[in-house]
Amino acid sequence: MKLFECEAKRILKQFGIAFPDGELAHTVEEAGAVAGRIGKPVVVKAQVLVSGRGKAGGVLFADNVAEAKNIAAKLIGSKIKDAMVHTLLVEEKIDIAQQMYTSIAIDRQRQTYVVLASLSGGVNIEEVAKTSPEKIVRHIVDFEKGFDEAEAKKLVRSLDIPAADRDMLSSILSTLYKAIISYDAELVELNPLVKLPSGAYVAADARMIIDDNALFRHVEFKDRVEDRIDDTPREAEARKLGLAYVDLNGDIGIIGNGAGLTMATVDVVNIMGGKPTNFLDIGGGAKVDVIRDAVTLVMSKPGVKAVLVNILGGITRCDIVAQGVIAGMNASSEKKPVAVRMVGTNEEEGNRMLREVGITAYANMEEAIARVITL
């Protein structure tokens, strides 16, 4: 679960990370009031979960209250890269002596957390990673040992900055590690981490992603409705139904069990000349109502010509799939032709049930695909 900048900052503040003075605003008046209280030039930042927010016009500067209100009027209710702006973060504009990059993330290949730091922070950090990777120092965390300030000091030793700054940076990095561990996060990132002319450090931007699988430990997110701006309406509906669904651009509906097999089905339909309109994985051991919902969801998509159901039953039972497919067809107002491929657990019973409604299930995936393309 991606957190908004303001949420990440609120959490990291509790751990002692410093941020510019600022507050949230939901209306033009609130934005003006915050700017007035700060009494200095401010930055007005749209709270949206898109990358490249600044370049897309979601981060704007104001020298006074009137300007801040104008910007707020422009941003609230507008869209930044398809994401509706509801909330603004109004913060004091800070003077930058130096921009750094710090983050901790999960590294799949190393099977642990990796700590990254660079003196070349800012929006072009990915470019730095490609062209001058030596400018980013990294540490692979030994989970059983952890990552404390002493470890962090070893990491920043090679950075060309005064000793006092190295101490500051190592304190921030070890704090980020405490935060990623206690919040079960996949990522915490401060970019840029700004050194002010006074020598103090504040983080101008912050990002956090919480591991969805660990949300049961973090009840504070329980009622948070996840705003996935990249979802299409049908994807959002599928998410509510608990289905793994992705929209594609063709006209053949695809339902499979298991992400790998379903992706392979989409690929093979395409190779054989068909155009898949979606990816829908019913998961393992699906029950009748899940399969029914899957069938009605796909059949109701405008422009769908036919639907392919591809099941290799291990923990998924073919008789349950047959019941679900029949229930889904009965519940659909727009009935589309269906081709079913089904092998595995309780295959005979499933085939018999489908035959009763006039559907012959195939045992071979490519035969079923060849069939659905002709429907």
Place this chain on the structure above:
Amino acid sequence: MSIIVGDNTKVIVHGITGNEGMFHTQAMLRYGTKIVAGVTPGKGGQNVNGVPVYNSAADAVAQHGANTSIIFVPARFARDAALDAMNAGIKVLVIITEHVPQKDTIELVAIANRTGCVIIGPNCPGIMNPSTKTHIGIMPTHIFHPGNIGIISRSGTLTYEISHDITQSGMGQSTCVGIGGDPIIGLNYVRVLELFKNDTETGAVVLIGEIGGNAEEMAAQYIKDTHYPKPVIAYIAGRQAPSEKQMGHAGAIIMGDSGSATSKIKAFEKAGIPVAEKPSDIPRLFKGKI
């Protein structure tokens, strides 16, 4: 010979009193797997399908000399079950459970690496060796047939699809390892490839991958660097999938351009490994090679 499991495997089932644990214990027993005990804290002394239940893995190991565990417990208890197994000296741990928090897996993998335990999974279909009738997992056993093709896969049902095609074409499987679909997993492609290299039962390997992460790219690099001595065929699912959502800048810094089907296919082709376009192409690609 087989890898990781075999004739000496004696299995404990964690969560044997739950629906799933009970169902799959029966299926594994029917296939021939030596399941010696079950563990459910608080339910010691019970009996499930003739398998005695204990409160802890330590009791089960002491009574039956078990060396392998399979975990079916819900995600929030998976860490405790795995720690219980490793504390009891279990050396092969198959975690079937989906949705285990990544931090828990990171911790378990760190302990396993230090103590010499092999973790398969989480979120995996398990491991199967048809020649010794050993299946520790949730696979449909009837589609497998003893043979010389080793299979490593991140995906469950796609493994069954490809194993089915291999069996139908008159060949068979040596050991089939479902390493799991989570970002953090124990055993990875490279370690399984290393084991297959020295396994006399395995004459060739199918590596089944999918989009996301860079494990396939690392495996391709390993095959290239070590002049891997056995034929390998790769299959990558997700050619038509929209590109992966990025994880902040850190994701891009750690992963570079890896992750897409194109990147993975290119990596295998650079290593001289044929990449099957469709699952059904795999048996044909092995013809004349083994």
